[in-house]
Amino acid sequence: MDDQTRMLAGLGGLGGLTQDVGDPDSVRKQLGQPQQDIGDILQQIMAITDESLDEAQARCWPEEAPAQWGGTDDPTEGGGAGRGTAGGALPLNFQHRKHALNCHRMKPALFSVLCEIKEKTVLSIRGVQEEDPPDPQIMRLDNMLLAEGVSGPEKGGGSAAAAAAAAAAGGSPNDGSIEHSDYRAKLAQIRQIYHSELEKYEQACSEFTNHVMNLLREQSRTRPISPKEIERMVSIIHRKFSSIQMQLKQSTCEAVMILRSRFLDARRKRRNFNKQATEVLNEYFYSHLSNPYPSEEAKEELAKKCAITVSQVSNWFGNKRIRYKKNIGGYPAPCYTPDGRL
DNA sequence: TACTATGATTGAAT
DNA sequence: ATTCAATCATAGTA
Numbered sequence: 001m002d003d004q005t006r007m008l009a010g011l012g013g014l015g016g017l018t019q020d021v022g023d024p025d026s027v028r029k030q031l032g033q034p035q036q037d038i039g040d041i042l043q044q045i046m047a048i049t050d051e052s053l054d055e056a057q058a059r060c061w062p063e064e065a066p067a068q069w070g071g072t073d074d075p076t077e078g079g080g081a082g083r084g085t086a087g088g089a090l091p092l093n094f095q096h097r098k099h100a101l102n103c104h105r106m107k108p109a110l111f112s113v114l115c116e117i118k119e120k121t122v123l124s125i126r127g128v129q130e131e132d133p134p135d136p137q138i139m140r141l142d143n144m145l146l147a148e149g150v151s152g153p154e155k156g157g158g159s160a161a162a163a164a165a166a167a168a169a170g171g172s173p174n175d176g177s178i179e180h181s182d183y184r185a186k187l188a189q190i191r192q193i194y195h196s197e198l199e200k201y202e203q204a205c206s207e208f209t210n211h212v213m214n215l216l217r218e219q220s221r222t223r224p225i226s227p228k229e230i231e232r233m234v235s236i237i238h239r240k241f242s243s244i245q246m247q248l249k250q251s252t253c254e255a256v257m258i259l260r261s262r263f264l265d266a267r268r269k270r271r272n273f274n275k276q277a278t279e280v281l282n283e284y285f286y287s288h289l290s291n292p293y294p295s296e297e298a299k300e301e302l303a304k305k306c307a308i309t310v311s312q313v314s315n316w317f318g319n320k321r322i323r324y325k326k327n328i329g330g331y332p333a334p335c336y337t338p339d340g341r342l
Numbered sequence: 343t344a345c346t347a348t349g350a351t352t353g354a355a356t
Numbered sequence: 357a358t359t360c361a362a363t364c365a366t367a368g369t370a
Contacts, residue, residue: 270349270366293359314358315350322361323348 114224138242141249148256150191186259194252201248205241209234273316277306281316285324292321 145151216230273281284302285292294302299313306313 272348272367312349316348318359318361319349321359 111224118224118229119226135242135246138246138249141246141253144253145194145249145256148253149187150194150252150256187256190252190255190259194248197248198245201241201245205238208241209237212237273306273308273312277308280305281313281320285317285320292317292324 142151212233213230216225216233219225220227220230272278280302284294284298288294294313294317296310299310303310303313308316
């Protein structure tokens with residue numbers, strides 16, 4: 001919000017300038033006397049920006065305005081909200097001046113000059129940090145949320161990713177399925193929160209943008225605000241809101257990571273195989289002691305029998321071989337011929 | 343609570 | 357891709 005308020009404050013400062021400089025008298029004074037030093041004019045302008053409205057009024061129009069100037073149907077009347085004389089209706093002479101300003105033939109030229117000046121001063125400082133490329137961090141977060149199934153298409157992606165993760169972790173199908181559904185439920189919860197928050201942010205962003213745009217458009221009739229400037233303001237608002245969005249994405253990613261580590265890290269959820277499975281595996285191992293390396297088919301068969309995955313069978317045989325060898329390490333290692341005889 | 347057993351992971355070697 | 361060896365992290369037990 002800082003940028004916006006700063007920006008508006010900046011605009012406000014120059015807005016005062018328009019009204020005072022735009023007055024028929026002062027314009028006549030300045031433009032009608034080309035011999036006058038340009039430095040003097042600038043100095044005068046700078047001085048005017050520091051004056052309050054009342055001071056400027058007192059200086060430029062010490063006498064009351066002619067009576068025939070009274071009343072206005074100028075639609076821009078409300079444009080400079082909050083900058084009128086405090087406490088109630090604007091003085092008659094102020095309204096006269098505004099009306100005269102808006103009808104003055106020099107107004108469009110002055111207006112565009114002021115827009116240009118603003119462009120060159122206020123906005124050039126800001127212009128340096130314009131047009132940043134798509135943030136790599138937000139892209140990373142987007143990719144991750146998509147991969148985890150939090151963002152993106154409704155069902156398919158999420159459950160597929162979760163299933164793949166579960167398979168990679170090698171969770172056993174029996175107890176794994178319970179935890180898996182638990183995981184999915186929690187993920188869905190995160191997903192729902194993420195989407196509702198995202199929607200809220202998007203709504204707030206568009207509402208705020210519309211509001212600011214309307215305000216600026218309205219004010220651009222009485223103050224030097226170019227359409228380009230409004231565009232810039234909108235992009236600033238969008239940047240601010242996207243940084244909020246990034247925070248949301250970041251915290252969602254964190255939540256998913258925590259969930260994953262809690263539910264899908266198989267090491268944390270290690271369960272011993274049931275007695276029957278261990279028996280089947282041991283039976284195969286000891287009956288093939290000469291060559292305890294089951295083929296792919298044998299592994300599949302064993303996996304089926306034990307209700308575990310093939311990779312779990314592989315793990316078991318890997319562990320078993322090494323531990324068997326270690327256990328008999330104290331004694332001379334038995335030597336088996338390739339056909340299984342001692 | 344300390345210890346052992348055990349399933350999973352990792353990195354190197356093949 | 358598979359295996360070995362070391363290691364991690366938890367389950368089970370005395």
